[in-house]
Amino acid sequence: MLPTRTLKELAGYLGGKVLGDENLAVNGLAPLENAGPDKITFLANPRYASKVAETGAGAVLMAPGGERYGRNVIEVANPYLGFAKLLTLFYTQPHPPLGVLAGAVVGSGVSLGEGISVYPGACIGNNVTIGNRTVIHSGAVLYEGAVIGDDCVIHANAVIRDRCRIGNRCILQPGAVIGSDGFGYAPDGRSYYRIPQIGIVMLEDDVEIGANSCIDRAALEVTLIRRGTKLDNLVQIAHNCQIGEDCMIVSQVGISGSAKIGxxxxxxGQVGVAGHLSIGDNVMVGAQSGVPSSLEANAGYSGSPTMPHKEWLRAMAVVPRLPELKKTVNALEKRIAELESKLK
Incomplete structure (x- = not known):
């Protein structure tokens, strides 16, 4: 059963302000269109403000100053963030500690923290360290010497290779691979000689890795993902990369080796980043862009190759007109040729 909270309690939790009946109780969230009187809904986009008048929700989470249409409202500075926090409050419960369940394989010299859960089919290699309250789901494989911090969730079929280090409160979605070999080969005549990848991957605290994303181990030292960075599904991070704090890397992005991201x-989605370059802090790169060289901080870029976003918009505005412009140029060339022939 979902917990019930009054609007006063929710406003206190969110640091917001109630307009209306602060004693009204709700037991969860629902969309504007489908919410009933026992639910709270949210308005994050002003474009949909008129739907507040039509909603059946008991209360609406919204930014200060919006039209209430007589509804009970909790005003917060960031309704979308408030929505996320209320989802956590109502629907996310701590995982019960189950210990190591029958069917899990645990090697020798393993250090297990308090309150952990290791599900059947998980495989934990020798000398692995697992922190307190961490959950290892079925099919996950932890190679020898891997270290995982507190309060992590390692979902089904994720792999953490030997000696790689995972910080606290990290989440690995199903099929994520941490520490696969980097793509390193030395030319040897017409063939290639495999370069052993002897480094590791390190994820700092609060990093999340999407399903089937891969982060390659460094050739010699560390492939590093810093605190708070989130990777979507199907992302490839090559060996020796360094990714900064609080980055958002969307599905099908590929980052080549030794790139440094601020x-x-x-x-x-689908951005491609060449190797051995730097991207500065607070950069946004548009979907399907190709980044062949370093990018300065505090700017937006788009296109392949990348250019400042506003320049790309102007260039793209011309593209649909190119056939017409070509006809115009051809006509002008013909007229110039005729004029030149008359002058001879």
Whole structure:
């Protein structure tokens, strides 16, 4: 059964302000269109403000100053963040500690923290360290010497290779691979000689890795993902990369080896980043862009190759007109040729 909270309690939890009946109790969240009187809904986009008048919700989470239409409201500075926090409050419960369940395989010299859960089919190699309250789901494989911090969740079929280090409160979605070999080969005549990848991967605290994303181990030292960075599904991070704090890396991004990404960088879907370059702090790169060289901080870029986003918008505005412009140029060339022939 979902917990019930009054609007006064929720406003206190969110640091917001109640307008209306602060004693009204709700037991969860629902969309504007489908919410009933026992639910709270939210308005994050002002474009949908008129739907507040039509909703059946008991209360609405919204930014200060919006039209209430007579509804009970909790005003917060960031309704979308408030929505996320209320989802956590109502629907996310701590995982019960189950210990090592029958069917899990645990090697020798393993250090297990308090309150852990290791599900059947998980495989934990020798000399692995697992922190307090961490959950290892079925099919996950932890190679020898891996270290995992407190309050982590390692979902089904994720793999953490030997000696790699995972910080506290990290989440690995199903199929994520941490520490696969980097793509390193030395030319040897017409063939290639495999370069052993003897480094590791390190994830700092609060990092999340999406399903089937892969982070390659460094050739010699560390492939590093710093605190708070989130990777979507199907992301590839090559060996020796360094990714800064609080980055958002969206699905199908590929980052080549030894690239250095700053803090609070957003790479939209299918961005490709060449190796051995730097991207500064607070950069946003648009979807399907190709980054062949370093990018300065505090700017937006798009295109392949990348250019400042506003320049790309102007260039793209011309593209649909190119066939017409070509006809115009051809006509002008013909007229110039005719004029030149008359002058001879």
């Amino acid at each position: 803090n609070h960088v957003t790479l939209a």
